[in-house]
Amino acid sequence: MTQNIYFDESGFTGNNLLHPDQKYFAYGSVATDDAEAAEFVAGLIEKYGIQGGELKGSKLVKFNKGRKAIDEIFTHFEGRIKVSLAEKKYALACKFFEYIFEPCISEINSTFYGIGFHKYIANIMYCEFMARGAGAEEIFQEFENIMRNRDTENLEAIFSSSSNTGNSPILKSIREFAQHRFEDIRDELMSLKDENTGKWILDLTGSALFTLLANWGKEYDQITAFCDNSKPLQQSHELFNLMVNRSDHITSSAFGEEHPLTFNLSEPLVFSDSRISHGIQLADAVAAAMVYSITATDNEHAMKWKALIPTIAHYGSIFPDLDMLNLKDLSAQRNAVVLLELHERAKNGIDLIDGMPEYIRLVSQKLLTHPMYA
Incomplete structure (x- = not known):
């Protein structure tokens, strides 16, 4: 069975990893389908009076009602969320x-x-x-x-x-x-x-998406990946095209741990506007929440979400040791x-x-x- 997975980022600055106001990058993903995502998002918008008709993670984290809405996302989709985090x-x-x-x-x-x-x-x-x-x-x-x-x-x-x-x-x-x-x-x-090849060489989007897909591939035989419109991904999608209808499972232990290197896509990456893709809106909210959790430590929601990092946000994450x-x-x-x-x-x-x-x-x-x- 093919599983839809939706992806979006928070903290994107492309090749500028020294951006003074965006110190962290998160790439979020949620396994769901169009019908479930649409119904769930519509329910959150109505329940919390969210303006604009869509979930925007960067706005939701600024207000208590918005953070409560994100809380419901983590609860409802427990076990179906993966995030890659990076300190730039x-x-x-x-x-x-x-x-x-x-x-x-x-x-x-x-x-x-x-x-x-x-x-x-x-x-x-x-x-x-x-x-x-x-x-x-x-x-x-x-x-x-x-x-x-x-x-x-x-x-x-x-x-x-x-x-x-x-x-x-x-x-x-x-x-x-x-x-x-x-x-x-x-x-x-x-x-x-x-x-x-080189235009987005420092951007973290491609490697984050690849790592997430490789780990989702351990759970699902085939994946349809829906991504928000992204110039880095649109210009470097050839690598992902190699994974279309690929059923072999190749791993590597080059870095001291066993990591999956392949996954099976049903088709090339599907790019969609977040305004019409409810699944991408969910991924956007999750990514924004992860960045918020490590930048706003004095907030109860931030502390709660930060506690989730070892479980949902260790996939290809890049932090000093x-x-x-x-x-x-x-x-x-x-x-x-x-x-x-x-x-x-x-x-x-x-x-x-x-x-x-x-x-x-x-x-x-x-x-x-x-x-x-x-």
């Missing part, structure tokens, strides 16, 4: 690893993902930025500008604007690593020159040593991946008997 600054830090480090180590990237090196770098960059470490803000801004414009000029001097006597040793190492490996970074950016930086942990010590090794190799023109798996194993064994910090 940390998401940008993850993109930093993906486009600055990944191109340089792509031949054995599974080795680095296997030890959590990608999370180590992302969390280091995030901490530097949030602590307003000297040069960190400049690196983030320059990186976002490079990615938004796919600028391949002057990459040999990448992040020079961040050079500061107050730079932390780690930030200095990361900047110099990028400068020494600028050709790898340039090749990656050149591959993104295609308008459809500062435990990755705890140097009492051997894995953090190992990643710190690996970063130093990569920096040293880049500085001296030594192959980054030759013998690296063996080096990582050696470091792991050494730290077991001689940890850097007791």
Whole structure:
């Protein structure tokens, strides 16, 4: 049986992940059908006197009656809601690893993902930025500008604007690593020159939708996906087209956990106007509620919805994990040593991946008997 699932977002800022007023992004989804959604939405509009004839999550969360209406959505559709959440600054830090480090180590990237090196770098960059470490803000801004414009000029001097006597040793190492490996970074950016591929490269919509669909695919044999009109999705829908009438179930454990990589769509993504799609209105309200839950902690509804996050909002969600930086942990010590090794190799023109798996194993064994910090 084919299941209709409706999707919408809250906090969309496209490629601008440093937007000062929109710090979080949520992509909500609700499994229902047209008839149930229409009847339920009409009932909420009448019961709570909602103006405009439709549910708009950004407006509902501002008023107590609107928040009560959203409460009813969570109750009625319990077990049929999934959300992907992201803190945008940390998401940008993850993109930093993906486009600055990944191109340089792509031949054995599974080795680095296997030890959590990608999370180590992302969390280091995030901490530097949030602590307003000297040069960190400049690196983030320059990186976002490079990615938004796919600028391949002057990459040999990448992040020079961040050079500061107050730079932390780690930030200095990361900047110099990028400068020494600028050709790898340039090749990656050149591959993104295609308008459809690169225009929305930092946007979180596509990855959130894919992750949600992959997880819904574990519950339903086939899905019809209804999405609000979205330029990023409309320009990058080819990946989703590959999932039409796809019945195989492929998973990956590349990131330390088993994740589904495929799902079965009945047809290409269906784009619809939220004004006429009641299911999309429900997804919009759910997404807005999740953003509200982590930005308005002094409200009873916010606290109630925040408690739902571990159950409904962990699908591909992107939030910092500062435990990755705890140097009492051997894995953090190992990643710190690996970063130093990569920096040293880049500085001296030594192959980054030759013998690296063996080096990582050696470091792991050494730290077991001689940890850097007791």
